[in-house]
Amino acid sequence: MILHAIELTHVGPFRDTVRVGPFARGFTLLEAPNESGKSTAMRAAARALFDRHTTKSEEIKSLQPAGTDLAPRVAVEFETREGRFRIEKTFLLSPRSLLQRWQEGRWQAVAEADAADRRTQELLESTLPGRGATQPEHWGFLGFLWARQGEPTDWPSLDDPTVGQRIRARLAKVEIDPVIEALRQKLAAQADGLLTSTGQAKTGGALRQAEDDLVSIDRELATLRQSRAELDLAHQRFTRGQDAVQTLEREAADHEKTARALGEQALAVERLRGELDTRRLEFAAAREALSAVVNALETVESRTRELAAARLAHGEAAGTMQTQEAQLVRVRGEIDAQLLARPAQEGRVTNLRAHRQRLQDLLKLRELHQQTIDLQRQHATVEKTAEEVTRMEAALARLPTLTPARLRALEELAEALRTLEAQTLALGLTADLFPDSPRRVTVNDAGEPLANPLPEGKATRIQRPQVLDLQLEGWGRIVVRSGAREAQTVSADLAATRARFQQALREAEVASLEDARAAVAQRKELDLQVRAVRTALTKDLGSHTSAAALLDAIARSHRRAESLASQLQPTPEETARGRTELESAEAQAAEALPAAERTLQVTDAALQQLRQAERGQSDAVQQATRTAADLSTRLRTLESQVADLHARFPEGLAAAKAREQQRFAEAEARQLAATAKLPPDHERLPERNRRATAALQQVQNALQASRTERDSASGKLESLGGLGLYSQESLLEERRAEAVMRRDALRGQAWTARLAHDLIEHRKQAATRSVLAPLEERLTEAFADLTGVRSRRVFLRDDLQIQGIGGTRDTTHGFDVLSQGAKEQLLLCLRLAVARELAASEPQVLILDDVLVNTDAGRQRRVLDVLADQAAHLQIVLLTCHAERYRGLGETLRLGSA
Amino acid sequence: MFRFIHSADWQLGARFSQFGARASQLREARLTTLRRALDLARQQAVDAFLIAGDLFEDNQVDNALVTAVIDLFRERPDVPVYLLPGNHDPASGPDSIWERPAFRNAPSHVRVLTTAQALDLGGGVHLLAAPLHQKLSTLDPSLKLRDLAASLPSGTLKIGLTHGALAIEGKHQPNDFPIALDAASRAGLDYLAIGHWHSWISETDGGRIVMPGTPEPDRFDHERCGQVALVELAGPGVPAKVVALPVATLTWESLSFDFLSADASRSSLEHAFNALRERAATCVVRVTLKGNATPQGRRETLAWLEGALAPFFVSQRIDRTALALSAPELADLQHRHPLLAQVLNDIDRMEVLATGSGSVSLPPLGEGTGVAAVAPPTAPLSLAEAQRLLDHSRTDLASLKTEDFVLLRQVLLQTLQEVAP
Numbered sequence A: 001m002i003l004h005a006i007e008l009t010h011v012g013p014f015r016d017t018v019r020v021g022p023f024a025r026g027f028t029l030l031e032a033p034n035e036s037g038k039s040t041a042m043r044a045a046a047r048a049l050f051d052r053h054t055t056k057s058e059e060i061k062s063l064q065p066a067g068t069d070l071a072p073r074v075a076v077e078f079e080t081r082e083g084r085f086r087i088e089k090t091f092l093l094s095p096r097s098l099l100q101r102w103q104e105g106r107w108q109a110v111a112e113a114d115a116a117d118r119r120t121q122e123l124l125e126s127t128l129p130g131r132g133a134t135q136p137e138h139w140g141f142l143g144f145l146w147a148r149q150g151e152p153t154d155w156p157s158l159d160d161p162t163v164g165q166r167i168r169a170r171l172a173k174v175e176i177d178p179v180i181e182a183l184r185q186k187l188a189a190q191a192d193g194l195l196t197s198t199g200q201a202k203t204g205g206a207l208r209q210a211e212d213d214l215v216s217i218d219r220e221l222a223t224l225r226q227s228r229a230e231l232d233l234a235h236q237r238f239t240r241g242q243d244a245v246q247t248l249e250r251e252a253a254d255h256e257k258t259a260r261a262l263g264e265q266a267l268a269v270e271r272l273r274g275e276l277d278t279r280r281l282e283f284a285a286a287r288e289a290l291s292a293v294v295n296a297l298e299t300v301e302s303r304t305r306e307l308a309a310a311r312l313a314h315g316e317a318a319g320t321m322q323t324q325e326a327q328l329v330r331v332r333g334e335i336d337a338q339l340l341a342r343p344a345q346e347g348r349v350t351n352l353r354a355h356r357q358r359l360q361d362l363l364k365l366r367e368l369h370q371q372t373i374d375l376q377r378q379h380a381t382v383e384k385t386a387e388e389v390t391r392m393e394a395a396l397a398r399l400p401t402l403t404p405a406r407l408r409a410l411e412e413l414a415e416a417l418r419t420l421e422a423q424t425l426a427l428g429l430t431a432d433l434f435p436d437s438p439r440r441v442t443v444n445d446a447g448e449p450l451a452n453p454l455p456e457g458k459a460t461r462i463q464r465p466q467v468l469d470l471q472l473e474g475w476g477r478i479v480v481r482s483g484a485r486e487a488q489t490v491s492a493d494l495a496a497t498r499a500r501f502q503q504a505l506r507e508a509e510v511a512s513l514e515d516a517r518a519a520v521a522q523r524k525e526l527d528l529q530v531r532a533v534r535t536a537l538t539k540d541l542g543s544h545t546s547a548a549a550l551l552d553a554i555a556r557s558h559r560r561a562e563s564l565a566s567q568l569q570p571t572p573e574e575t576a577r578g579r580t581e582l583e584s585a586e587a588q589a590a591e592a593l594p595a596a597e598r599t600l601q602v603t604d605a606a607l608q609q610l611r612q613a614e615r616g617q618s619d620a621v622q623q624a625t626r627t628a629a630d631l632s633t634r635l636r637t638l639e640s641q642v643a644d645l646h647a648r649f650p651e652g653l654a655a656a657k658a659r660e661q662q663r664f665a666e667a668e669a670r671q672l673a674a675t676a677k678l679p680p681d682h683e684r685l686p687e688r689n690r691r692a693t694a695a696l697q698q699v700q701n702a703l704q705a706s707r708t709e710r711d712s713a714s715g716k717l718e719s720l721g722g723l724g725l726y727s728q729e730s731l732l733e734e735r736r737a738e739a740v741m742r743r744d745a746l747r748g749q750a751w752t753a754r755l756a757h758d759l760i761e762h763r764k765q766a767a768t769r770s771v772l773a774p775l776e777e778r779l780t781e782a783f784a785d786l787t788g789v790r791s792r793r794v795f796l797r798d799d800l801q802i803q804g805i806g807g808t809r810d811t812t813h814g815f816d817v818l819s820q821g822a823k824e825q826l827l828l829c830l831r832l833a834v835a836r837e838l839a840a841s842e843p844q845v846l847i848l849d850d851v852l853v854n855t856d857a858g859r860q861r862r863v864l865d866v867l868a869d870q871a872a873h874l875q876i877v878l879l880t881c882h883a884e885r886y887r888g889l890g891e892t893l894r895l896g897s898a
Numbered sequence B: 001m002f003r004f005i006h007s008a009d010w011q012l013g014a015r016f017s018q019f020g021a022r023a024s025q026l027r028e029a030r031l032t033t034l035r036r037a038l039d040l041a042r043q044q045a046v047d048a049f050l051i052a053g054d055l056f057e058d059n060q061v062d063n064a065l066v067t068a069v070i071d072l073f074r075e076r077p078d079v080p081v082y083l084l085p086g087n088h089d090p091a092s093g094p095d096s097i098w099e100r101p102a103f104r105n106a107p108s109h110v111r112v113l114t115t116a117q118a119l120d121l122g123g124g125v126h127l128l129a130a131p132l133h134q135k136l137s138t139l140d141p142s143l144k145l146r147d148l149a150a151s152l153p154s155g156t157l158k159i160g161l162t163h164g165a166l167a168i169e170g171k172h173q174p175n176d177f178p179i180a181l182d183a184a185s186r187a188g189l190d191y192l193a194i195g196h197w198h199s200w201i202s203e204t205d206g207g208r209i210v211m212p213g214t215p216e217p218d219r220f221d222h223e224r225c226g227q228v229a230l231v232e233l234a235g236p237g238v239p240a241k242v243v244a245l246p247v248a249t250l251t252w253e254s255l256s257f258d259f260l261s262a263d264a265s266r267s268s269l270e271h272a273f274n275a276l277r278e279r280a281a282t283c284v285v286r287v288t289l290k291g292n293a294t295p296q297g298r299r300e301t302l303a304w305l306e307g308a309l310a311p312f313f314v315s316q317r318i319d320r321t322a323l324a325l326s327a328p329e330l331a332d333l334q335h336r337h338p339l340l341a342q343v344l345n346d347i348d349r350m351e352v353l354a355t356g357s358g359s360v361s362l363p364p365l366g367e368g369t370g371v372a373a374v375a376p377p378t379a380p381l382s383l384a385e386a387q388r389l390l391d392h393s394r395t396d397l398a399s400l401k402t403e404d405f406v407l408l409r410q411v412l413l414q415t416l417q418e419v420a421p
């Protein structure tokens, strides 16, 4: 696209219609001072070319002349390979769009409104943003070929799928193949439906579904195989159990035979042992009988000796008993003597104690009487003082409740009132009326009353702040007005203050300020007095908290005296006795009491000693009696024992002994004969028998356990065997085979689609890389032409952005760190290269808006050389405020020349 | 004279994983065959119906199948059935299929021979059975038959019944119940009915030992199966008269289609399908596609096959086609989409890297096609690049086979046709 002219109305500084153009096919210099609107004009042209006419974005509003609501109108005449067109757009208020084409020597309408916008977009191969104004990336090729003021080093990304890719393809001299692009996208869609970006099965995708199905089938299969393994295990258990049962049954039969044989042997031995036991018992009995005869002989001898000793001891014990009894009789006599003296001593102590107690109680009674009288006296004093307090407080209550602060407020209000009245007087209207004769005058407001009729020849003064409205008898109405505003304010203040003052008096319950002052003074005086009388009352009360408490104390004291008196019932003589007399009697009683008590204690101690002696003696007598009785019993026992022994052996003790010795020898011989009949290992037989029985039992137990084990395995087998595990597994295996096929097919689809896609992408990138070097070559040369420095190369990245400049690819200075001037020049080279490529199929405009600000004068010349060369192939529009730098290059347009 | 049917290896409940959900139909067919064989026995008014092992594929098949089998027997009370446990359904204990309630309560004309025994069938005929109790054994099960026969009076007709491999040198596993090749004469049997192998063998031991094979084929290209033996014994010492009776329900047909001669292949397939048309409902058919196909040709053939295979009981298609472009197609492709030509080259290169050899789909650029290469010359794909590209789909280069590359080209060219028909 190339530009022919721009027409602006109501844009920026242009309130009227301004035409910029015609632009030359080659080089055009658009010259104007800074801020005169040349960039604005170009921006407006972009809006007309690319934006919807209905857009209301900030970018459009910024076109409006400052501080106006005028609707900007922009028309651009341009040319594409399809012909020459004119687009005219009016923005904001009543937006319009009209596309015309130059045909048959005149402009003819092609489309209007949205259709015009759309058609223009097609012509310029531009795009639209979702909302808002377009940005350079929407401007088709012009987005790349327009170096905007202040952004000369901005270079849009080449990654966007439309313009950027096209430019990239053109730069790389790679044709964009729409079929391959569609193929690539379709493959990507196929792969992405099944795989994640990292090549895993995608959640929700068919592949993942197949994998999940497989996992769940495998899980079921595992469960089933578990059951199958259990069955196999049970089968083994069953076989083992069955074998064990057979083996053990044979073993049990063997053991049973052995046990039976041993049992018979043991029975025979048992009989022989029974006979031996009988012989042993007989032998033991004979031995016993012999030893009994020998024992009897020894016992008779020892008992006879003991009997003699016992007779001697019995005589001695009888003597001791008599001596002890005499002693006991003596002690008991002494006790009786003491007991006789004790009652008199005890009576004296009791009497003395009672006497003393009564004396003490009488004294207490006296004291209580005295206390009651004292308290009654104190109460009378208190009563009097309290009356005084009551009287003063009543007087205080009658006074108005007016605090000094409140009085102060009243004073201040009065003062303000006075001030305001004085001001009113000074400001307001004053009429002095001197009637010739008494006249009636009415003041037509609610002011103070006048004496009516007014006295004659005497001045009656009426003052009002602003209006004086009088009704004069015999004359009529007179209204005098003041124009003073201040008087109005003061008068209002005065009325308000007066109302406040009256209100304050009412609240204080006084008629006047004087009354208030007097009330405050009186209240202060009375307060002092009340405080003094209250202090006196507190002193009168002493330890009591109140008069009522005092009365309670009197009553309590009186009650206690009454109660004591009724308990004591004093005789008249006692009542007559003085206090001192009672006190000395009490002291006498107190002295006599301890002596009487000591006498009694001495008697009690002697008695206790005597009773102890009596108990000791009595015990000794009993002991002696028992000893004598015991000895007598023993004598009788020994005598009867000796007699018994002699009676047991009537043939005589010696003869009995000889007979038993004979019997003992015979029994011993019989026992030896029985022992000899037993087999030599008869002792081991019971153990062997027991072992055989135990072994049999063990085998039977093991047999039982094996049967149980076999039967349990058998039960398990029967239950598992009926489940049809093989059939279930078959169904699952068949489902699994299907799932595997499905999974493998999807997996095949997925990886092949992805790989095919990646190979296409890989080849596209490889193609770009293959043209990198020639492109770098062209740029390096152009940059050298521009800068005059031939030792540096320009390097591009794979995505055709400038990587930097330097000697080798590894030692470049990155684009970002280059000087602003170098960046401008590099981008100018790149733009020229792009424009030249694009111009091969359609004329192109390159707009350079004040781009070489950082280029020095030396380079400027070379820039001019380059631009002059390029202007043969491209339309170049250069905006500047330094026209002198570009003189002689081509057409010069001054902004404003229509 | 004693006449009986001798069958074996019914393998009821067998698994057909490769057929997925259609496997149950294949299982169903075996019951149909059993019904047919029993009906045949009834027509022939035989004295016995012997099953020499492996009536069931496994002891753990489901009860529904067991009940269905018993019902078939029950419905034909005039056909006495003698069942021998084989190595697939051994009498191994409480979990054996013969202990299922259905068998314990089987009608009296159904005898399950779970222990070695000699049965007096009346009329001087004895049936001597040696059942199997486990899945494997190196012992010859017919030895028991010799012991059983020794206790029987001579001059009676003795029929043996057992299960195992014929001990032919090099043709059997040592633990596969090897039966001596003279087992019948050794034991003095007039006929030894055995089962185990799935093909008919009737010449052993002078025709005294017969293996009838499976009555229902279970795979493609299976020979000498699908029959039961009808046996006639005139008396002791007289050679048996053995006739094979076909009973199979399904036929299994394996066909192929070669794109090398697509038209010829198609007409021969059509011919074969026509021949099978009448038994299509009982035919399991498999078609293997091979040779180099153009995307177009392959698509058309697949569409045709889909319709042609529809009437068959079960059909299976195995695609071993390699996708190929004709020389003009290739030239056109290179001319119109040079980048795609490069990608196809890359795929060839990758195949070489992965498999060490490759089916080159494109001739070298510009050579023999009469068209100059449009794309600039490019470096071939390196091993590292190839693996890096494959990482994106988590695929390992070394694991890729020739068929993977066939698929890759198929997907690429197929998709190309979809976006640019």
Ligand SMILES: [Mn+2]
Binding pocket: B009, B053, B054, B086, B087, B088, B163, B195, B196, B197
């Ligand atoms: Mn078998």
